[in-house]
Amino acid sequence: MSKVANIQADVEQLGRQIFDLADKASNSRSLFGKKDLYSRLMEWSMQDPLFKTQMFRFVDVLPNLRSADEVVSHLSEYLNDTKTPVSTFLQGALRIGSFIPPVSAAIIRKNIVAMANIFITGADNKSALRNLRKISKEGARFTIDILGEAVVGEREADDYARRYRSLLDFLAEHTQSWQASTPIPANEPPLVNISIKISALCARIHSSDPETNIAAILSRLKPIALRAKELGAFINLDMESYGLKELTLELFKRLAEEPQLSDYPHLGFVIQAYLRDSYRDTEKMLKWAQQRNRQFTIRLVKGAYWDFEKVFAAQRTWEVPVYTSKIETDANYERITRLILENRKYVYPAFASHNVRTISCAAAYARTLGLEPGDYEFQMLYGMATAIRRALLSLGYRVREYCPIGELVPGMAYLVRRLLENTSNEGFLRARFGANTSITELLRDPASQLTAKGGPLIPPADNAATTKSVHPRPTPSDSVASFTNEPPADFTSSSVRKKMVLALQSIRSKFGRSYPCMIAGRPRISRDLLRSQNPARPEEIVGLISTAAPGDVVDAVAAAKRSFANWSKTVAEGRCHLIERLAAKLRQNRFDLAAWEVFEAGKNWSEADADVCEAIDFCVFYAHEMRRLSKGRLTQETAGEVSIESYLPRGVGAIIAPWNFPLAILCGMTVAALVTGNTVIIKPAEQSSVIAAQFMNLMQESGLPDGVANLLFGNGETVGSLLVVHPDIDFVAFTGSRQVGTEIWQMAGVTHPNQRNLKKVVCEMGGKNAMIIDTDADLDEAVLGIIQSAFGYQGQKCSALSRLITIGEIHEELVPRLTEAAAALNIGLPEHPSTDIGPVIDQAAFRKIQSYIENGKREHTLSYQGHIPSELRGFFVPPTIFTDVDPASRLAQEEIFGPVLSVHRAEDLDKALKIANDSPFALTGGLYSRSPRNIARVRSEFLVGNLYINRPITGAIVGRHPFGGFKMSGSGTKAGGHDYLLHFTFPRVVTENTLRRGFAPEIQRQSSADRG
């Protein structure tokens, strides 16, 4: 029998011993079974998942509530959403207490603070010291984690670095006497031990540019590590979300390879066993250690972000990086346990778990290898499993507590994580102390359970309850459900980054080529050439474009009209198939296309990639939709008559596309028209003509018959207008500015004598989008959401945020953090992987935005303006923030289409909504709030086409967020939604009388069915 199989008996014996000792520790503070607020909350939350969601949301918002009224009203709003006996009881109590809100609020606050204090060692270094001393006196050790708000700016990152350094000094000074009284054994890590989150040391992490991140983080981390070495202290790098994993491991290696630290063994990192690639990562790190004969600590954990990883990956249609069954995680943890114990020569193992099976397994396996308890250690979270900690100490094992220090506001996220962990259906602590699962069951070997069940397991049925939404969701329509979005590129992967770098190199070598118009499948070259430039380096000509003459417009419309006869009769399935082939071509060329966007449209890597993905999505989604539409629809069940509604193509369309989503919008409008059986003439924006040429080329390669799609380059006033007024144009699909959109609307309204159809205009225009920040907003999230919405792609999205409305006192807290976050944005060439802000599209846009800024400086308070590095020579406009802006001013009313944000103050939600709705546009809008009542009000009263709550307002995803606005934002069409294709069709109903001389086939069928 193998060592592994052999140890089950030892595991059980040790496990029972630990349970015995833990049960006997009568004075230990059990998390379960007591009657304080915390224990009751745990109990109720486990009984009722909806109550749990609402209660934890309340706990999360509490520290941000300023007045007693706010505390009482928030709690009652949260409880209102759950109609359970518990919440009814609590509401009753609250109603009685609400006569004197200060008293109720003080009691609520006191209880939640007491709850937080179970898990947080102290508000600051000094106040934590007493608890640390207690831990030491018990014979345990500690590692300190500094709790804090999310870092959004350089100053905040510097501040963290300073706090870590002073924490080291503080601990070294104040623990001197403890070390003197109880010396640390030689084989034990130093007493002064801190845990660092790398995200706290970097203002902005760019997944596409690890080298820049590493340089930025190392500049702060290295001085901390050197100070630790001077003091003989230990530094651990905590592991956060999966997106930071590669970066953290690489950073650890770089730190450990620093000449001054290459022989310093007191550095460590974390392996998360819930990650599918964690075993392989451990092997790689061990290999690295062997090559350098390097020693370090590995803290082995299961992982704290399981829900987040699942949601994050699902939203991006990425493979989920975590195991999805708990026993897989447990079994993997034990595999890695064996691996690191077997490599004890390089690794000092720290097993971080509260699970007695997990702990016993590590100890039992270590024993089979002849290791002593001091050759490794166990780690636990402060406040989580005191009884188990004491049991282990009494058995002679080394135990370290993970002790967070910090204020209540940043501490809440940590507290909520602990509450979730303790009430998780699959958590060990709940199973043992909440659900009284038997010891035999708790000590079972996860690996043998996995083998017995034959592979990955399905989570328990009641798991679904915990993920139930608070707001009932309508189920997606069938076609939407079967559609899957194109996964965005994961630039954390080096192989993906390499593809982008190669694509950029290859596309740059193709600069300066000529691109003809395309009519009936034939190139049409003209002498009138348009130079498409790189807005980041205007001297670089991306391509030379043949512009269309009036005769070309006539020929292109004629070609499209000729092709209509066949194309409109092609079976829908054939058209869908072709559009899906186009999707495949786009997919094959995705990095090249993204590279063209980087150079021609000035998009950074992730914006360019997102645009290509959206184009692919449009193809796949509209093909799905067409299949649904093409089936026709029986309008009503009526005996003796059959009425079928079906859809005919409209005819020949002009597709007039913008430059800001140079592929996605162009492709979306085009394929919607084509898949429904129309033929088109595409007129792309001058500024993004080369990208349109690439698209045309791929359509031809996909096998689109000649003449079905034709491409004309040129400017809007001439080529665009000629198309719109042409009598054989049956519809226009336009996305662009309000001015051009309304002109097209007007021109298309004129009916020519020989025109066969009334022209339909599918029109999407701009926005002057607002976001409201409520008094209780989560600023960590809001600041990042504002930055992304206002400055993503330099604010050149019709969905971009341009009016920020703050309610009450939140303004003072928000604006400094916002300006810091804006200052952390990297302005540079879009081809560089860490660029956040590139150029605006051209000189005209540059001048227009600058004039708004100059005007704004005269009329409003300039709160922040970024700095353009002197070496940049393109059309760069710095991110600019104005405060004290009059809502009626030009800055607040006119569409600027650049990185300019105006901030308005409102006393309350009424005023905020008034400002938000006071706009000629109605495209996107947003709200950050944690008040259920205010969220409900904004849902119904903020009138925009796309409203986003507690998230950025840009980045609509096909199928998930059908996109488009009303008022002067457009005709209410929803691109990427299942009504969209209807705009490109004429609905038609054919009714047939099926009654012949009193004989109705339906009745006959029905009666034979009844008889049979």
Ligand SMILES: Cc1cc2nc3c(=O)[nH]c(=O)nc-3n(C[C@H](O)[C@H](O)[C@H](O)COP(=O)(O)OP(=O)(O)OC[C@H]3O[C@@H](n4cnc5c(N)ncnc54)[C@H](O)[C@@H]3O)c2cc1C
């Ligand atoms: C000292 C210490 C430091 C830590 N540091 C970090 C850190 O830096 N980074 C980090 O991410 N975590 C860290 N953790 C881990 C984390 O915070 C949890 O405490 C830990 O995962 C709980 O594991 P357990 O063995 O105590 O409990 P158990 O109840 O046995 O395991 C719970 C864990 O199983 C996993 N799990 C739950 N459901 C499923 C499922 N359906 N499928 C697959 N897996 C599932 C999750 O990881 C969950 O946390 C640390 C923990 C400790 C004790």
